Every structure is written in C-alpha cells, then in structure tokens.
Amino acid sequence: MxxxxxxxxxxxxxxxxxxxxxxxxxxxxxxxxxxxxxxxxxxxxxxxxxxxxxxxxxxxxxxxxxxxxxxxxxxxxxxxxxxxxxxxxxxxxxxxxxxxxxxxxxxxxxxxxxxxxxxxxxxxxxxxxxxxxxxxxxxxxxxxxxxxxxxxxxxxxxxxxxxxxxxxxxxxxxEYKDKSQIRVVKGPQFNRFSQSEIDKFFNSKYLISTQSDRMGYRLEGARISHQQSSDIISEGISLGAIQIPGDGQPIIMMVDHQTTGGYTKIANVISVDIATLAQMKPSEEISFSMIDIKEAQSFYHQREAMIRELEQMINKIYLIYN
Structure with a gap:
C-alpha cells in the first residue's frame, strides 16, 4: 500500500x-x-x-x-x-x-x-x-x-x-463555458407563480453569486415574485431544486443541500446539468430552459450509455497491457 x-x-x-x-x-x-x-x-x-x-x-x-x-x-x-x-x-x-x-x-x-x-x-x-x-x-x-x-x-x-x-x-x-443554458423541469410549486413571473424566470439571465458553495448556488438577477407567500410547510427537497425565497432571488440546491426546505420551488435542474453547474464559477452567467420529465430521463440515459461505452473501451486497454 x-x-x-x-x-x-x-x-x-x-x-x-x-x-x-x-x-x-x-x-x-x-x-x-x-x-x-x-x-x-x-x-x-x-x-x-x-x-x-x-x-x-x-x-x-x-x-x-x-x-x-x-x-x-x-x-x-x-x-x-x-x-x-x-x-x-x-x-x-x-x-x-x-x-x-x-x-x-x-x-x-x-x-x-x-x-x-x-x-x-x-x-x-x-x-x-x-x-x-x-x-x-x-x-x-x-x-x-x-x-x-x-x-x-x-x-x-x-x-x-x-x-x-x-x-x-x-x-x-x-464543453465548459462562462455562459450556459441550464435545462429544468417544473418544480412542485410551479403553479404558485403567475405566468408573467414564470416568463420572467425563463427569459432572464442570472449571475452565480460569490455566496455559492457545495450546498447551494445563489443567483443574482431578476427577482421572481410570488402570488402568495414564499413560505410553504417544510418538505423534502431534491438535488437541483430551485427555491425562490422571500427576496425573489433563486437558489439552486447542490450536493450538500439540506434535506428539507420551506420555500417554494419553481423548477428543478435535470440530473445531467448538475455537472454543468458544478463547473461554473462565481460571476458566470446562466439562463434556464424548460423540458419535460421524459426528455430529462432520455438525457440521463444517454449520459449513462456514454459512460458505459468509455468503461468498455478503457477496460479493453487494461486487459491488453496488464
């Protein structure tokens, strides 16, 4: 050893x-x-x-x-x-x-x-x-x-x-860029936001705040207003969930995120785009685009297939030379 x-x-x-x-x-x-x-x-x-x-x-x-x-x-x-x-x-x-x-x-x-x-x-x-x-x-x-x-x-x-x-x-x-479009699916409280605020969210560009870490990415940009309160009864929260707290500035939950949260969640970043976010630095720019669950699952399966292909290629090399 x-x-x-x-x-x-x-x-x-x-x-x-x-x-x-x-x-x-x-x-x-x-x-x-x-x-x-x-x-x-x-x-x-x-x-x-x-x-x-x-x-x-x-x-x-x-x-x-x-x-x-x-x-x-x-x-x-x-x-x-x-x-x-x-x-x-x-x-x-x-x-x-x-x-x-x-x-x-x-x-x-x-x-x-x-x-x-x-x-x-x-x-x-x-x-x-x-x-x-x-x-x-x-x-x-x-x-x-x-x-x-x-x-x-x-x-x-x-x-x-x-x-x-x-x-x-x-x-x-x-490909790592300083500007990326992040794909999302609807969040569990998507319907708590008016259409005008939803449009604002998807038409806006956000900067990643310097107050971002492995727990969450705070964004700076257009503030999203609630039709009602920003608070909900605390519930389970997933990787990639996009919370909209009272100040209207989105927060994306990353790998060290808390397990429950009491803010509305307008959207959720798809699994494969968490890696894209992980490679973005403070002050870099992101925007969001909506896809459906089936598309998100398809992208996930495509990525898994790529990993399996690479695994097979690399294993063949080690079988030959070891």
Whole structure:
C-alpha cells in the first residue's frame, strides 16, 4: 500500500465518492462529487470502480508528492496540472513514479477537477460513503478539507505497471463555458407563480453569486415574485431544486443541500446539468430552459450509455497491457 503527501492543500480539496444515500430521512445530505460525470470518468481512466474515493479540487489545486508508483487521472475543469513542472492534460491518465510532484497553475476552464489514483484513496466510510460532508465534519479525511502535511493511503493496485497514456476521445468531453443554458423541469410549486413571473424566470439571465458553495448556488438577477407567500410547510427537497425565497432571488440546491426546505420551488435542474453547474464559477452567467420529465430521463440515459461505452473501451486497454 502506497501513499500521497499533501504539500500544499489548494483552495478546497476534499475526498469524495458518489455520495451517501439512504440517510436523507435522518437529515443527512447525500454530498459526493459535484460533477458526477467527470468524477466517474476519472476513476474509469485508472481502472477503478466508478464510485472509488477520489479528490475533488476547486479552482486552485493542491501540491502533492507521491510515495509510490501509481496511475493517476485528472478530469473536469482545466486547472493547469503539471508533473515535475511538465504539463499534463485533463481527461487522461498517466503513470506516476515515486517522488513525483503534482502541481496546478489554477483554473483556466471550469471550476472543479477530479484526481483519481489507481486503487482508490483509503478512508473510513461513514454511513456507507467516503464523501466529505464539510458542514457535518464527517466522512472523507477526518471530516475536513485537506491540509498541508496530510498523508492519504492508496489501496494496492497493479494498474501503475502500465506506462502508457489513456485519453478520453474528444466526443466524450464536455464543453465548459462562462455562459450556459441550464435545462429544468417544473418544480412542485410551479403553479404558485403567475405566468408573467414564470416568463420572467425563463427569459432572464442570472449571475452565480460569490455566496455559492457545495450546498447551494445563489443567483443574482431578476427577482421572481410570488402570488402568495414564499413560505410553504417544510418538505423534502431534491438535488437541483430551485427555491425562490422571500427576496425573489433563486437558489439552486447542490450536493450538500439540506434535506428539507420551506420555500417554494419553481423548477428543478435535470440530473445531467448538475455537472454543468458544478463547473461554473462565481460571476458566470446562466439562463434556464424548460423540458419535460421524459426528455430529462432520455438525457440521463444517454449520459449513462456514454459512460458505459468509455468503461468498455478503457477496460479493453487494461486487459491488453496488464
């Protein structure tokens, strides 16, 4: 079993997996990777299971020293990764040797990157998940973001024996923009808003506020008025729900969102577009378009099919060279 040493932690670096499911009824958020697509591809590139614990890097990545030979992959936003001062590119996996130093220049495109290591990061599971839930100070590495001097153990693997580079084909790569149209379905309180306010919501452009994090994205732009009160009896709330509080400024629920909420919800971001939101930075612009449930499900199945295709391609490479 090898390890990696955190020399510098970066802005916000946490251990994440696919999330902590089955506990929302007890008030426990799911958490997990903000960009599930990039996270899963990172793991596949190094021969891991899709859900193996990996590192989520935000805007400015860490400086890491590897104490053994591994395969690593970096996906998601382009943060300017370098190994021993030599540039490596996102959406590929490479071999790392003992003593190698991984550094990052900073966000160039997108907001979050994922660093996977062959075998996966070994941390204790909490409620069946290795994901870090920062507000609850649990999961991941000691329930917190990484700090200088932290040492993370890596599960044994033989994938580090393969020295070639594996790249994700261009057709599977998402495009990160500073302006995005986000697809939504109707929210449970959609009918609590007048048609004029609904039209305003869909015809407006919003900026992501600096007061946005893994719990929720606060938006700045046109204020949406209620026909009645903004308050409702608290009820379960889903990932991507768009709340309209009393001040009329929308809030999008992200992976660390609370499990219940008492504000009206005009719409809900579709599953596949959560990844798009996860890669957008404060002050970048979004707008919304309405689709129906069947279309949302179709987009989800298309994405899952893409992941399965990639998984098969990558597994064939490892079968040949290992």
């Amino acid at each position: 090898g390890s990696l040493i955190v020399n510098k932690p970066g802005l916000l670096t946490t251990v994440q997996d696919q999330g902590r499911y089955g506990y929302q009824r007890y008030g426990m958020p799911v958490a997990g990777a903000m960009d599930s697509y990039a996270f899963q591809i990172a793991n596949l590139l190094v021969g891991n299971e899709r859900s193996a614990p990996a590192l989520e890097l935000t805007l400015l990545g860490p400086e890491i020293i590897f104490e053994d030979s591994f395969r690593i992959a970096i996906t998601g936003g382009e943060l300017g990764a370098e190994i021993n001062g030599k540039r490596i590119y996102s959406w590929s996996s490479v071999k790392i040797n003992s003593g190698d130093r991984l550094t990052f220049k900073g966000a160039q495109q997108g907001c979050r990157a994922y660093l996977s290591v062959s075998g996966g990061i070994e941390v204790e599971e909490v409620m069946g998940s290795s994901s870090t839930y920062l507000r609850g100070q649990l999961g991941g590495y000691l329930g917190r973001s990484l700090k200088s001097g932290d040492s993370l153990k890596i599960v044994d693997t033989n994938k580090g024996d393969f020295s070639g580079i594996i790249k994700v084909p261009t057709e599977y790569l998402p």
